[in-house]
Amino acid sequence: QRFGLQAAIGKRIEERARQPRPDTSRCCNIDANALQPATACSLGLDLATSINVTFMTSRPEKIPTGVYGPLQINGQNCGALVIGRSSTTVLGLFVLPGIIDADYTGEIQVMAHTPFPPLRIEKGQRIAQLVPLPQMTRNISPKSTQTRGHKGFGSTGVALLAVDLKTRPKKSVDITYNNQTISLRGLLDTGADNSIISPENWPAHWPQKSTSEGVTGIGGFTLARKTPLVTITIDETSLSVVLSIVPLPPAVQCLIGRDILGQLGVVL
Structure with missing residues (x-):
């Protein structure tokens, strides 16, 4: 004779293991318009890193924020200036200023470096701020009709020499x-x-010196x-x-x- 388990035996439904969310290994993309100023009189919008970052050298690195353009203020696209925060500078992380164009739709990244490696920045730590800028060049004819889109970091620069x-x-x-x-x-x-x-x-007769800096490649x-x-x-x-x-x-x-x-x- 076979007996079935009673409904009361075993874990309750709410105690059973749940299926993992499909995005547990990824951070959510944030629209730039979701950023908020820290106080009513703040001029900038804080940016935080979306991943853990460790600086092993003093070379500048691009740090993702998970925030995507364009930035809109009162329904109008505007540009922004990326600058550092005083608290970040005290830690030894120096943010290189950059411009976010009004038509940029890619991920906003922060260019930063430290003269005191190694330095670790934890995910979610606020490292920079966006200062919105109006597009004063709107009525000036551009050199090219292409839009910035998701391209950044010098993608529209003048090409003096192209290397294949x-x-x-x-x-x-x-x-x-x-x-x-x-x-x-x-x-x-x-x-x-x-x-x-x-x-x-x-x-061999030319001098050379030891250094704490290194070169990162496929071999490490x-x-x-x-x-x-x-x-x-x-x-x-x-x-x-x-x-x-x-x-x-x-x-x-x-x-x-x-x-x-x-x-x-x-x-x-």
Whole structure:
């Protein structure tokens, strides 16, 4: 004879495990218009980080906020100035000012850096503020009819030189220190923040120094040695930079990154 369990046996319905929400691993997107000033006389709207962030170097990083444009005040799209908060600066996190255009529809991100790494910023911590700005250029004819949309961080900048990354372009690079010059083949890479020379190609009698800064790549985080100030010449254009000394693949003598390409006018 088979007996069924009585309804009273077992957990109550409200005690049973519930199905997880479909968005438990993601933060909710917030419309910029949902932001509120802290007080009745506040000029800015606070922005908080949507993820945990750890600064391992002093390089600037983009921090997502989960807030999306456009920003509207009294039903009108307006721009905004992104600036830091005094409490954040005291912690050692410095926010780089930026402009949010009135037609920007992407995620608002905060560009920040710290001179005292490592520094950890917890999710939900208020790190910056938006100061709304009216669009005073509305009646001035623009250079282009395209809208900003979701693109940001220099996406409409002037292109003086376009690099086709598919061809992995290389250039002749002259490196000069104390009136001595070496010539190498440099790989142009707009995906690299810093320019690098391999230890094998850095002259042994030229000085180098240890540093707490590192280079982050596919292989992880690597501490780098630094060169003194040297002169780099590419296509008859010269500029002074400090290179990182880090091992590179055998076929690469030096890697020319954004710190040099940006000064040459390369689209980043």
